[in-house]
Amino acid sequence: MRIAFVGTGNMGSALLAGILAAGQDAEEVRATTRSAESAAQLGSRLGVPTIAVEDDTQANRSAVAGADLVFLGVKPWMLAETASELDGALPDTATVVSMAAGVDLATLTSHFPHRPVVRIMPNTPSSVGHGVISLAAADEVPAATIDELTSLLGGAGLVVRIGEEDMPAMIGASASGVAFFFQLAEHMVAAAVSQGLEEETARRAVAATAEGAGRLLADSPDPAALRSAVTSAGGTTAAGIASFAEDGLAEIVARAVRAAGDRSLQMEAENREG
Ligand SMILES: NC(=O)C1=CN([C@@H]2O[C@H](COP(=O)(O)OP(=O)(O)OC[C@H]3O[C@@H](n4cnc5c(N)ncnc54)[C@H](OP(=O)(O)O)[C@@H]3O)[C@@H](O)[C@H]2O)C=CC1
Ligand SMILES: O=C(O)[C@@H]1CCC=N1
Known part of the structure; x- marks a missing residue:
């Protein structure tokens, strides 16, 4: 499975570290950051090919090309801008997985029409395989996609499937x-x-x-x-x-x-x- 991380800071890198430690092949992953300094640090820490937008304005578009799963780890207020940037580069079959607190599924779906959209809420102990990852999916996401994602995220910790109405409580609790x-x-x-x-x-x-x-x-x-x-x-x-x-x-x-x-x-x- 080919995976892209668009925005790989505190939370994205914690989740990625957990998934990699559980056996995900780093060569199948592409990650992006804003700064070259963050990209270099991440690349050497996790061994994942990482491109900085600062070095290459097409970094996010290149990272998602050919990806089956696209994790969005930018700040919540950047989601709309990131979605526009990825327009035309995202494969038709890619599942979009947002970890942004404060961007609901309806908004995500409006940013990524015609793509399966999943909202997750992880926490930083994901980096050591002891995270809690709440997961709420739009109705049209196929069960097989959710199973595959749950299995991948299981490497980073406890995956809890929830209805979106429970997201605020899970944010406070985990x-x-x-x-x-x-x-x-x-x-x-x-x-x-x-x-x-x-x-x-x-x-x-x-x-x-x-x-x-x-x-x-x-x-x-x-x-x-x-x-x-x-x-x-x-x-x-x-x-x-x-x-x-x-x-x-x-x-x-x-x-x-x-x-x-x-x-x-x-x-x-x-x-x-x-
Ligand atoms: N921190 C946490 O514990 C949790 C965070 N979240 C969610 O995770 C998301 C990220 O938060 P957090 O990790 O804390 O924030 P960070 O600031 O640590 O990470 C943001 C990442 O996005 C990168 N970035 C900035 N601009 C761009 C761009 N134009 N293209 C690609 N990458 C870019 C940053 O690069 P650079 O470092 O070079 O600036 C950095 O890698 C948020 O939506 C937040 O709500 C959810 C659950 C828990
Ligand atoms: O503080 C925040 O907004 C992010 C989301 C949940 C944890 N950190």
Whole structure:
């Protein structure tokens, strides 16, 4: 299967790294970036032929020529411009896969009429094969295409087929959600350092704790039960959990998850109008 990545930055390269590590042949992939510097870095890091638009104004058109799957990893507001640029270069049989937050399937279909269009929402742990990739497809996408895509993306992590109406919740829970875990880790490191721990020690301890928590959750996805197993009555964890409750952690997290999803809907409207 020939694959093009148009725009291969933080998210595109994470997804590509996961797919390659799972066995996708790098020679079958073409990637593009805006700058020559990014293209050189990506090419040497992933071993994928990469062309920069800065070096070759036809880079995106050349990359998609002959492709079966075209991943769009440019910023959401660039989708319309990218679609016009690819007009006439995209093979009739190519499936278009957008990872843009804030561009809905109807808008994608209007940009790429007569092409099967799929919307995915990956997250950055895709680079190490532990991503979450939500997938919503336009009605006319053949089941065999979705199966093939699901199998490819499975190399980068857990693929969850959803209706598009669930995209905002999945953005809050996984695509943006992974950053919420990172932010909690940042605050835990800072708190430990403020109590005298060396920063490097704190970072390593928090990272290993996050990895351990993730592994336990993967085996038994019931966070409340896992938390309960750590929490002795009248003990240290109970003191910390009570502090969280007093400060309204549940509401703080709910608002953040909702804010991410709401912003995606707002962006969808902006990108429809724009
Ligand atoms: N970051 C994340 O965790 C997630 C991002 N997304 C979505 O992924 C998309 C990309 O986001 P992200 O990876 O964070 O952004 P980045 O800025 O890291 O990546 C954008 C990429 O597009 C390239 N680019 C810019 N202009 C062009 C052009 N004209 N032609 C070809 N390539 C171009 C950039 O090249 P250069 O580096 O040279 O500028 C870069 O490789 C967005 O739509 C976002 O909504 C979805 C889920 C999660
Ligand atoms: O912050 C963003 O807009 C992108 C989409 C989801 C994660 N990062």
